C-alpha cells in the first residue's frame with residue numbers, strides 16, 4: 266500500500282480556510298496580483314482547485330500546505346509565505362439554547378434563502394448590525410410576499426462602535442428601518458422551542474427581559490471590533506485574512522473595498538519580507554502600503570463621524586433640516602423647477618457606485634481627498650449637470666438617492682423612489698409614506714411607474730428588476746418622506762386574492778412541489794428537487810450539523826444515508842421515494858455530548874464544555890494563552906474543528922485578560938480527511 270504525494274515549492278500560497286464564501290474574493294485578487302508584480306510565484310488553492318486540508322508552520326518563515334486534488338491525490342507544497350483566508354465570524358457568544366436549529370449563521374441563511382422559500386414569519390431576529398445584517402434584513406422585508414407580514418429585528422449586542430451604537434453605515438440602517446425593520450440593543454438570554462417552527466427568544470435590554478416569538482435567529486455579527494488581519498506568530502509571514510467581500514461589489518461595496526485594501530497591504534508586507542533587492546521600487550511599495558492603510562482607516566471613519574438625526578416627534582428638528590438641506594449632495598435650487606437627484610449619504614463611507622453610473626458626471630465624491638487650500642470646494646452633486654435620468658437611483662444599494670421636484674409656488678411636490686421589492690407597483694396605487702426612521706407620515710397616490718410590472722417577467726429582467734415609483738406629496742412632506750410601503754389595505758387584499766387563487770392551500774406546501782420520502786423510517790412530505798439540507802431546514806426538522814451548511818461539500822459535517830449509501834446532504838437533491846437515515850449524529854454540534862442539555866450555557870457543543878467550566882479553570886490561574894486553555898479544556902477539538910466555538914472562546918478569553926487576540930489555529934487540519942491509498 267502506498268500513497269502518492271506530490272511535492273512543490275512556491276514563494277507565496279493563498280489558502281482557503283473552512284467555509285470561505287466567495288473564491289477567489291477581492292482581497293485574494295489584490296494580494297496575488299501585487300505579489301506577482303514583484304516577481305513572486307503565487308499559488309491560489311481553494312475549493313475549485315486544490316482543497317487545502319491543513320497547514321504546518323515551519324520554524325523561521327513559511328509553512329507546508331497539505332492539499333488534496335479532485336482525484337484525491339495529496340499535494341505537499343512548501344511556501345515561504347502563506348495567506349490563509351478565513352470566513353467571517355458569524356456566531357455569537359454562547360447563551361442557553363444558542364446551538365439550536367433556530368440559530369443559523371448569516372451565510373447559511375443566505376444559502377437557504379436562495380434555495381428554498383423558507384418561513385421567516387412571524388418574526389426573524391438578526392444578531393448584529395453590520396451592513397450585511399441590515400442588507401439581509403432589508404432583503405427579507407422587500408422580497409418577502411406581502412402576505413408574509415414578516416417582522417425583522419436587528420439586535421445590537423456589542424454597542425460600542427466609536428460614536429455609533431450600531432456597526433454598519435447609516436444609509437443601510439435607514440433603508441432597513443424604512444422597509445419596516447426595527448433595531449434594538451440587548452443581550453441574548455435564551456432561545457427555547459415552543460412549537461415546530463416557533464421559538465421563544467429572550468433578550469435583556471435596558472428595560473428588562475424582552476420575550477420575542479421568532480421563527481428563526483440569524484447570527485451575523487460583528488460581535489467585536491477585531492481588525493480582520495492576523496500574523497501568527499509575528500515575523501513568520503503566516504497571515505490570516507478575514508473574508509469581507511461576500512457578495513458582488515454592487516451588493517457589498519464596503520466589504521469588498523475593505524478586503525481589497527487589506528489584501529494589498531498584506532502583499533506589501535510579504536514583498537518586503539521576501540524580495541531582498543527592491544531597488545528603485547521600494548518607494549513605490551511604501552506608497553502602496555501607505556495608501557492601503559489610509560483606505561482601511563477610512564472604511565471605519567463613519568464610526569467616528571456618524572451623522573446623527575435629531576427628531577421632534579416624527580419630524581426632523583430644525584438643526585437636522587438645516588444640515589440635510591445644506592449638504593452638497595442635496596440640490597439647492599434645481600428642484601424648484603425640475604426633477605433632480607438628491608443624495609442623502611452624509612457619512613464618510615467608501616462607496617461611490619452612484620458616481621460610477623452617472624452618464625453626466627454630475628456626482629463627484631471627494632471623500633477623504635486633500636484639497637489644495639485655494640481649490641474651489643466641489644459639491645457632491647452638480648445640480649446643473651443632472652438631467653434627472655434616474656440611473657443613480659437603482660445603483661445605490663442603500664436606496665439613499667431619490668428624485669425630487671419641489672416648486673416654490675405649489676402646495677404639491679413630486680418624489681421618485683427606487684423600488685427593488687418583489688411586490689411591484691402600478692400607477693394609481695396608494696403608497697404609505699414613511700420618514701427616515703420608518704414612521705408613517707401619510708398616504709400618497711402613485712402617479713407614474715417606470716420599470717417592469719409584477720407580471721412582466723421579461724421586462725423585469727431587462728430593467729434589472731427595479732422600478733422608479735413617482736408619488737405626489739404635500740409640500741411639507743417633500744423633505745420628510747423618504748420611503749414607501751404597501752398600505753395595510755393592500756396587504757389584506759393581497760392575502761384575500763392569494764387565498765382565493767390557491768383555494769386556501771399554502772403555496773409553499775403546494776402538493777406539486779412536494780414528494781414523499783422516508784426519514785428514519787417515517788413517511789414525510791418534503792420539498793422536491795432541492796438539496797436535502799435545504800428541504801430539511803424548510804420543514805423545521807433540520808439536523809443540528811446542518812447549521813454550518815458549507816454548500817460546497819467541503820466540510821463533511823452533513824453526511825446522511827440515502828437509500829443506504831453515505832452521502833453529503835448538501836450535495837444530494839431530494840427525489841421521490843428516497844429513504845433518508847441520519848448517519849452517526851455529529852457528536853454534539855447541538856449539545857448531544859453526554860451531560861449537556863440545550864438549556865446549558867455550552868461553549869463547545871462538540872466536546873460538551875460549558876462556559877462556566879472554562880471561566881472556572883481560568884480563575885484557578887496559570888493559563889496565559891489560548892493554547893494553554895485549549896490544551897486543558899479541549900474546546901475546539903471536536904468534530905467541527907472549532908468552527909462553532911473558537912471565536913466565542915477567543916472573545917471569552919480576551920474578556921478574562923488572557924492574550925488571545927492574535928491566536929491562530931495553524932496546525933490543525935480543518936477538514937475530515939481519510940488518507941486513501943492510490944493503489
Ligand code: SF4
Pocket residue numbers: 605606622623624625626627628650651652653654655656657658
Ligand atoms: S439622475 Fe442621472 S444625471 Fe442626475 S445624478 Fe443621477 S445619474 Fe446623474
Ligand code: SF4
Pocket residue numbers: 436608609610616617618619620660661662663664665666
Ligand atoms: S451609491 Fe452613492 S448614495 Fe448610495 S451609498 Fe453609495 S455613495 Fe452613497
Ligand code: FES
Pocket residue numbers: 811813814815816817818819820821822823824833834835836
Ligand atoms: S454542509 Fe459541508 S459538506 Fe455538506
Ligand code: FES
Pocket residue numbers: 854868869870871872900901902903904905906907908909910911
Ligand atoms: S463546537 Fe465543534 S469543536 Fe467546539
